Amino acid sequence: MRQEQVMQVSEQRQWDRLMQMAQLGAIPGDGVNRAALSDLDHQSRRLLLSWALPLGLAPSVDALGNLFLRHEGTDPSLPPVLAGSHMDSQPKGGRFDGIWGVLAALEAVQAIREAGIATKRAIEIVAWTNEEGGRFAPGCMGSMAFSGYRPPGTWDDVKDKDGLRFGDELARLLAAEADIPRRPLGFTPFAYVEPHIEQGPLLEAEGLDIGVVTGIQGSRWFLVEIAGKTDHAGTAPLSLRQDAVQDMLRAITALNALTADPEDVLRFTVGRVEVFPNSSNTVADLARFSIDLRHPDAAVLTARGDAVAATVQGAMVKCRATVTETFNALPARFDPMVQDATEAAARRLGLGINRMPSGAFHDAQFLVPLCPSGMIFIPSRGGISHHPAEYSTPGQVANGAAVLAGVLVDLADADPRIPA
Amino acid sequence: MRQEQVMQVSEQRQWDRLMQMAQLGAIPGDGVNRAALSDLDHQSRRLLLSWALPLGLAPSVDALGNLFLRHEGTDPSLPPVLAGSHMDSQPKGGRFDGIWGVLAALEAVQAIREAGIATKRAIEIVAWTNEEGGRFAPGCMGSMAFSGYRPPGTWDDVKDKDGLRFGDELARLLAAEADIPRRPLGFTPFAYVEPHIEQGPLLEAEGLDIGVVTGIQGSRWFLVEIAGKTDHAGTAPLSLRQDAVQDMLRAITALNALTADPEDVLRFTVGRVEVFPNSSNTVADLARFSIDLRHPDAAVLTARGDAVAATVQGAMVKCRATVTETFNALPARFDPMVQDATEAAARRLGLGINRMPSGAFHDAQFLVPLCPSGMIFIPSRGGISHHPAEYSTPGQVANGAAVLAGVLVDLADADPRIPA
Numbered sequence: 001m002r003q004e005q006v007m008q009v010s011e012q013r014q015w016d017r018l019m020q021m022a023q024l025g026a027i028p029g030d031g032v033n034r035a036a037l038s039d040l041d042h043q044s045r046r047l048l049l050s051w052a053l054p055l056g057l058a059p060s061v062d063a064l065g066n067l068f069l070r071h072e073g074t075d076p077s078l079p080p081v082l083a084g085s086h087m088d089s090q091p092k093g094g095r096f097d098g099i100w101g102v103l104a105a106l107e108a109v110q111a112i113r114e115a116g117i118a119t120k121r122a123i124e125i126v127a128w129t130n131e132e133g134g135r136f137a138p139g140c141m142g143s144m145a146f147s148g149y150r151p152p153g154t155w156d157d158v159k160d161k162d163g164l165r166f167g168d169e170l171a172r173l174l175a176a177e178a179d180i181p182r183r184p185l186g187f188t189p190f191a192y193v194e195p196h197i198e199q200g201p202l203l204e205a206e207g208l209d210i211g212v213v214t215g216i217q218g219s220r221w222f223l224v225e226i227a228g229k230t231d232h233a234g235t236a237p238l239s240l241r242q243d244a245v246q247d248m249l250r251a252i253t254a255l256n257a258l259t260a261d262p263e264d265v266l267r268f269t270v271g272r273v274e275v276f277p278n279s280s281n282t283v284a285d286l287a288r289f290s291i292d293l294r295h296p297d298a299a300v301l302t303a304r305g306d307a308v309a310a311t312v313q314g315a316m317v318k319c320r321a322t323v324t325e326t327f328n329a330l331p332a333r334f335d336p337m338v339q340d341a342t343e344a345a346a347r348r349l350g351l352g353i354n355r356m357p358s359g360a361f362h363d364a365q366f367l368v369p370l371c372p373s374g375m376i377f378i379p380s381r382g383g384i385s386h387h388p389a390e391y392s393t394p395g396q397v398a399n400g401a402a403v404l405a406g407v408l409v410d411l412a413d414a415d416p417r418i419p420a
Numbered sequence: 421m422r423q424e425q426v427m428q429v430s431e432q433r434q435w436d437r438l439m440q441m442a443q444l445g446a447i448p449g450d451g452v453n454r455a456a457l458s459d460l461d462h463q464s465r466r467l468l469l470s471w472a473l474p475l476g477l478a479p480s481v482d483a484l485g486n487l488f489l490r491h492e493g494t495d496p497s498l499p500p501v502l503a504g505s506h507m508d509s510q511p512k513g514g515r516f517d518g519i520w521g522v523l524a525a526l527e528a529v530q531a532i533r534e535a536g537i538a539t540k541r542a543i544e545i546v547a548w549t550n551e552e553g554g555r556f557a558p559g560c561m562g563s564m565a566f567s568g569y570r571p572p573g574t575w576d577d578v579k580d581k582d583g584l585r586f587g588d589e590l591a592r593l594l595a596a597e598a599d600i601p602r603r604p605l606g607f608t609p610f611a612y613v614e615p616h617i618e619q620g621p622l623l624e625a626e627g628l629d630i631g632v633v634t635g636i637q638g639s640r641w642f643l644v645e646i647a648g649k650t651d652h653a654g655t656a657p658l659s660l661r662q663d664a665v666q667d668m669l670r671a672i673t674a675l676n677a678l679t680a681d682p683e684d685v686l687r688f689t690v691g692r693v694e695v696f697p698n699s700s701n702t703v704a705d706l707a708r709f710s711i712d713l714r715h716p717d718a719a720v721l722t723a724r725g726d727a728v729a730a731t732v733q734g735a736m737v738k739c740r741a742t743v744t745e746t747f748n749a750l751p752a753r754f755d756p757m758v759q760d761a762t763e764a765a766a767r768r769l770g771l772g773i774n775r776m777p778s779g780a781f782h783d784a785q786f787l788v789p790l791c792p793s794g795m796i797f798i799p800s801r802g803g804i805s806h807h808p809a810e811y812s813t814p815g816q817v818a819n820g821a822a823v824l825a826g827v828l829v830d831l832a833d834a835d836p837r838i839p840a
Contacts, residue, residue, distance in 0.1 A: 092650070092697040134699050200655040219654065221700060232805055233689035233712040234639065235620030235779030238681075240803070245690050246676075252669055261658075269653035270665045272700045273707075275693040280641060280710035282691050282806065290700030292653040359655030360701075386702045387650045 006115040007405045011398035014107040018397065021047060021087075021103065022095040031388025032095055035160075036088035036130035037065070037169040042176055044087050048102065048127065049180075055110055057125070060183040063152050064145040065129040065173050068183065071109045073122035073412060080122035081411045082189040082371075083108070083404060085196055086131035086142070086363060093132070094390025096197045096380075100397055102127045104195040108405035119412035121190055128363045129170070136166040137290075138221055138327035143363035146186050147370050191338055191411045192367040195376045195404050197392050199360045201383030209351035209399050211377025212342045215334050216358045216365045217267075217296040220305040221327035224251060224289050224312055228319040231283035244287035245275055247319040252289065254315040258307055259293065266304065267294040267359065296357055298330050332365045337414070338374025338407070345406030351399055360385075376403055426535040427825045431818035434527040437471060438817065441507075441523065442515040451808025452515050455580075456508035456550035457485070457589040462596055464507050468522065468547065469600075475530055477545070480603040483572050484565045485549040485593045488603065491529045493542035493832060500542035501831045502609040502791075503528070503824060505616055506551035506562070506783060513552070514810025516617045516800075520817055522547045524615040528825035539832035541610055548783045549590070556586045563783035566606050567790050611758055611831045612787040615796045615824050617812050619780045621803030629771035629819050631797025632762045636778045636785045637687070638718055638751035640725040642711040644671060644732055648739040650697065650705035664707035665695055667739040672709065674735040678727055679713065686724065687714040687779060716777040718750050751777075752785045757834070758794025758827070765826030771819055780805075796823055 024044045025034035034040045045067055049059060057069040070080065085101020105125040112119070128146070133139025136158045145152045156167030174182075198204075203211050228242035252270055259268035272290035291308060295301040309323040339355065346353045358375060367373040378400040381391040444464045445454030454460045465487055469479060477489040490500065505521020525545040532539070548566070553559025556578045565572045576587030594602075618624075623631050648662035672690055679688035692710035711728060715721040729743040759775065766773045778795060787793040798820040801811040 090697065090699055090702060092699075092702075132699075133701065137700060139701070199652050217654065230807060231803060232619050232780055233691055234637065234687055234714050234781070235618070235805075236687075236803055237621075237684045238686075238688065239684050240621055240625075243689075245672075245693060249669060249672055249676075252665075253673070256666075256669075264657045264659050266658075267654055267656075268658065269663070269701070269703055271653055271695070271702045271704055272698050273665060273693055273695040273704075274698070275691070278692050278694070280692045281689070281712050283689055284691055284693075287693075292701050294654050360652055361654060383655065385652050385655075386697075386699070 006117065007111040008115070009107050009111045009398055009401040009405060011394050014103060014397060014401055015394040017051060017103050018095060018100060021099050025089065027092065027388060029388035030095060032089045032093050033091050034087070034089040035091070035135035036132065037173050038135070041088055042173060045127065045177070048087070048106070052106060052125070055113060057109065060181045061174070061177055062146070062183050062185045064142045064185060065170055066142045066146055067127040069125040071113065071123045073119050075120050076122060078121045079188055079190045080124045081191050081193070081408055082124050082126050083193045083408055084126035084128070085194050086128045088130055088132050088134070090132050090134050090386045092388060093386055094388055096390050096392055097199065097385050098131055100197060101195045104397065104401040104404050107401040108408055111405045112409060117409060119409055121412040123408050123412055131363055135160045140361065140363055140366055143366040147366040148186055149366050152185055189371045191371055192364060192373040193338060193376065193404065193407055193411070194362055194364040195400050196362060197385060197390070198377040198380045199383070199385035200380065202356060203354060203377060203379035204381060204383065206354060207352065208354050209378070209396065210342070210346040210353045210403055212339050212353050212355045213334055213358050213375035213377055214339065214355050216332045216361055217294050218298055218301040218331035219292065219294045219327060219329045219361045220301060220325060222291040222308050223324045223326050224291065225322045226251065226287045226319045228283070228285050230277065230285035233281040233283055236283060241283050242318040244284040244319055247316050247321070248287040248289060250315040250317060251312045251321065254311050255291065255308065258311045259304055265295060266300065267292070294359070296331050301331065329361055329365050332368040334368065334374040335372035337372045341407045341410045342374060342376050342403060345403045345410065348406060349399070349402055351403065376400055376407070426537065427531040428535070429527050429531045429818055429821040429825060431814050434523060434817055434821055435814040437523050438515060438520060441467060441519050445509065447512065447808060449808035450515060452509045452513050453511050454507070454509045455511070455555035456552065457593050458555070461508055462593060465547065465597070468526070472526060472545070475533060477529065480601045481594065481597055482566070482603050482605045484562045484605060485590055486562045486566055487547040489545040491533065491543040493539050495540050496542060498541045499608055499610040500544045501611050501613070501828055502544050502546050503613045503828055504546035504548070505614050506548045508550055508552050508554070510552050510806045511554050512808060513806055514808055516810050516812055517619065517805050518551055520617060521615045524817065524821040524824050527821040528828055531825045532829060537829060539829055541832040543828050543832055551783055555580045560781065560783055560786055563786040567786045568606055569786050572605055609791045611791055612784060612793040613758060613796065613824065613827055613831070614782055614784040615820050616782060617805060617810070618797040618800045619803070619805035620800065622776060623774060623797060623799035624801060624803065626774060627772065628774050629798070629816065630762070630766040630773045630823055632759050632773050632775045633754055633778050633795035633797055634759060634775050635716060635751055635753040636782060637714045637716040638721040639712065639714045639747060639749050639781070640721060640745060641747035642728055643744045643746050644709050644711065645742045646671065646707045646739045648703070648705050651703035653701040653703055656703060661703050662738040664704040664739050667736050668707040668709060670735040670737060671732045671741065674731045675711065675728065678731045679724055685715060686720065687712070714779060716751050721751065752788045754788070754794040755792030757792045758831070761827045761830045762794060762796050762823060765823045765830065768826060769819070769822055771823065796820055796827070
């Protein structure tokens with residue numbers, strides 16, 4: 001009997017869990033605002049544990065707050081297969097981005113256990129800390145520290161809008177979860193699989209069920225601060241001003257020119273803008289904005305990204321600019337083993353697949369140097385994400401969990417690869 | 421003997437009073453935070469009275485809490501000359517804005533009295549209630565009610581950040597000052613003169629001592645909201661986005677062109693900018709910014725201001741804009757009699773003057789329809805105001821008080837004007 005005939009994911013159970021999670025931080029229009037390390041984040045982790053512990057999964061948490069739930073293998077000495085995603089959301093996010101990947105892993109593992117399938121390797125569910133970067137920038141802190149891409153203390157002094165430090169909020173989480181066994185930060189999994197909504201329109205447009213993700217385009221993030229001089233809006237002649245808003249305007253205009261791409265592949269976004277003192281009759285002495293630059297070709301991303309600081313500086317007429325690179329992830333290519341296992345599991349279930357790159361970055365990007373990694377996409381209605389209207393159907397999320405269950409069993413039982 | 425040779429303002433006395441007042445609400449960096457109708461405001465009025473009453477000035481207070489100190493004239497039946505300003509400050513304000521105008525009037529009247537000069541008309545010092553509007557918006561409540569521009573109960577329900585009502589706080593002040601004679605609200609002065617720091621850099625830049633203020637430029641304020649569509653910064657192609665930040669950029673660029681002024685008289689400021697959801701990896705679906713547009717010429721202000729909405733709309737490529745005018749005050753012109761008296765007094769003292777409009781609002785604006793009105797400016801270091809670093813030298817404030825003394829004597833003895 002094929003394993004897919006034995007394993008039965010529950011569409012209803014998974015959907016109910018998604019909707020229960022969506023209550024934690026619910027905002028109008030079916031949205032979710034659940035910031036990393038917030039009280040709501042604490043609550044969502046407790047809710048996850050309330051489902052996982054009765055199944056017999058063993059919890060652990062590392063120094064970055066990454067939460068693991070272990071389904072033991074027949075040979076506990078082997079490195080586990082890791083599967084999961086993140087539980088934090090954008091400030092005006094939806095009910096699926098991130099959280100579904102964690103709940104899909106739980107559903108898959110539960111289906112495997114209910115089917116009585118024993119795997120050679122353990123399977124660990126993971127919930128990475130602060131993938132979104134909406135409260136504490138940048139995102140992917142948990143996976144970056146786990147993989148050794150950055151030392152764990154790197155972001156301790158990063159502050160949120162209320163001036164709270166990441167380091168303090170992380171310590172608060174760890175104190176609240178003192179009852180959960182602590183594990184060392186980082187290990188080498190046998191493989192990593194991250195289920196996620198597509199966050200783009202392609203699967204829906206093509207009527208397909210599963211995206212076999214080939215890789216992730218590279219991303220570079222910058223924070224630009226432009227310092228001018230405050231003045232009275234009614235009195236200071238424009239020629240004498242050092243108006244931070246006006247030099248910000250020049251900088252973004254110059255960056256638009258730098259990043260222009262007739263093929264429309266490059267992604268350039270200024271999504272965050274803050275001005276101080278932000279009073280209508282006061283010339284601003286500080287303007288701050290973010291740059292999000294992405295491209296699948298490492299050479300293009302490097303060339304344009306390396307020119308950002310000089311472009312901003314060249315645009316300054318009256319003010320002084322500081323440009324800080326806050327995030328740099330080169331394009332990542334996913335392992336053929338994970339891609340092939342995903343395609344095979346989907347085909348066994350009769351699902352339509354497409355091999356496709358990811359436009360968004362994900363924690364999986366940082367696992368690529370560590371172990372064979374990959375992602376499983378399901379359709380997003382209208383390609384909308386990072387928005388309350390984000391939606392995938394109960395059947396689509398069930399398909400994703402079922403494919404993941406197949407992939408996990410395959411990988412957990414796979415022969416070790418012969419090093420190339 | 422010329423009166424200026426008789427009248428001697430005391431640089432030291434005035435400076436000491438300024439510095440004593442600056443202790444009431446002192447904040448770091450030599451700043452002052454003395455909100456209208458606060459306990460500190462009560463204390464500053466008592467301090468003023470402690471200097472004025474021993475001189476023999478007669479106090480009175482009206483229903484808006486405007487405080488008057490009368491130096492009697494030889495013909496008490498004639499309308500008095502009024503001089504003063506306000507004693508409240510911005511939340512992070514300085515030691516001169518407002519309060520100096522009141523203390524200069526006190527110093528001028530004291531010099532007149534000490535010189536034994538009798539004037540035909542009385543001179544009244546005034547401290548207007550709540551000019552800044554920092555605690556209770558809008559500002560200029562005292563002068564607006566005094567002049568009949570608004571009925572006195574207009575702002576009773578306006579609340580501060582702590583939920584305290586203006587009406588209640590005003591009643592509290594009047595109760596605390598029950599020992600001061602109450603006078604009816606409003607009268608027609610012979611003239612009004614308001615000494616004030618320039619709040620701009622021109623006098624300092626030109627090495628001049630006194631600004632003869634020709635009027636207050638007109639102001640139009642707008643709020644622009646640009647609505648787009650949120651998208652994932654990594655996935656949405658730029659050609660398909662409705663990016664509110666990018667259309668805001670186009671709108672401000674177009675407004676810069678609309679408001680360009682080779683003579684650098686027009687003031688165009690975007691001081692407040694807000695973007696939503698304000699996340700670095702999310703395309704913004706809402707951008708909001710303020711426009712503060714000022715010009716001394718009503719025709720220019722009307723023409724440019726009337727074109728703002730169409731300019732913003734014309735700049736929209738992907739988004740929808742809403743433009744709301746939130747304030748419209750046409751320019752006020754000060755009376756030649758007051759301007760000429762100011763110039764004459766300054767020249768008699770050998771001071772350098774410039775005729776100049778005021779970029780900022782002042783209580784004087786609301787006196788213009790009531791009586792011949794004007795203002796006397798002194799230099800502001802670096803043009804800085806509404807900031808702890810606000811500064812004028814002891815000599816500069818002494819010059820201002822000396823000129824005011826000359827103007828007050830001239831006006832208090834002037835022949836009545838023949839109605840035109």
